[in-house]
Amino acid sequence: MHIMEGFLPVEHAIGWGLASAPFLVYGFKKLSDEMKKDSANRLMLGSAAGFTFVLSSLKIPSVTGSCSHPTGTALGAIVFGPGIGFVIGFIVLLFQALLLAHGGLTTIGANTFSMAIVGSMVAYGIFKLGKQLGLNLKVTVFLAACLADLATYCTTSLQLALAFPDPVSGFTGAVVKFMGIFAVTQIPLAVSEGLLTVLVLNVLGQHAPDSLKTTLPYIVKDARS
């Protein structure tokens, strides 16, 4: 989902930057609120960011014969709300743009929009919806993370198609082409991301202190036995 440095026309680069900016302002405000809480909460913030760092660095082979990576933004969005997901995703993208030449500074607005913003909002939205419908919490977390991952890659496809419509088949044709690269490859990876998010919340829920009970979606009651 990383649009490479310089690979968006100037107007698009600026447009996506402007579109992402207010979400990031909101996210950083949320972050400073969360940092004021107790140390357990700060550690939990760190581990949500850590999870995103790990997952977005793993390039995993897919059934299409190409490699892609999960995003890991759903965890932070589920536990702390979408604002924290915006910031975590942005920080990871900045790290990769500056040190890895992966993504770029001119495309960071667009990449932040797809991975951090759309990813976090979809994760949070599905999670809330699943809870309201009374779905099993683990199934809900799985769906939230899995669909957030897919939504990110679909957004990237749309962004690229908008910037590079096909000369013959136009915008729609380009969407199909970019989705063919991103969305299909991403399906097994999105499933992996969903499973890993459930796994990490299982482990954190088992050991986390009671002060995080309201934060974590499921805390294991009998953890002390």
Added chain:
Amino acid sequence: MKIQNIILIIAVIALAITPLLIIKPVSDGAELFTGADSQAETLISEIHPDYTPWFTPLWEPPSGEIESLLFALQAAIGSGVLFYTIGFFRGRKKAAAVK
């Protein structure tokens, strides 16, 4: 819970290994398992051959080794923080249970 976690881990590993087993190299020797990001880049140059990137990265890892070093570093930092937290919470809960 433990069994569920083990099943989750096995499922993720299986999902990653399966493509390696079922996808066979094609005869024209094209490289397998390249990154989707770079395939998108190729597609852009096919659709719009006249497009030239107007900005280049300020710094690029000088070799594939350095790039993998930095990717490994990214994963190491992330897992370090994540597992420190898990260990910290676990130890604190155990200590509280002893008291």
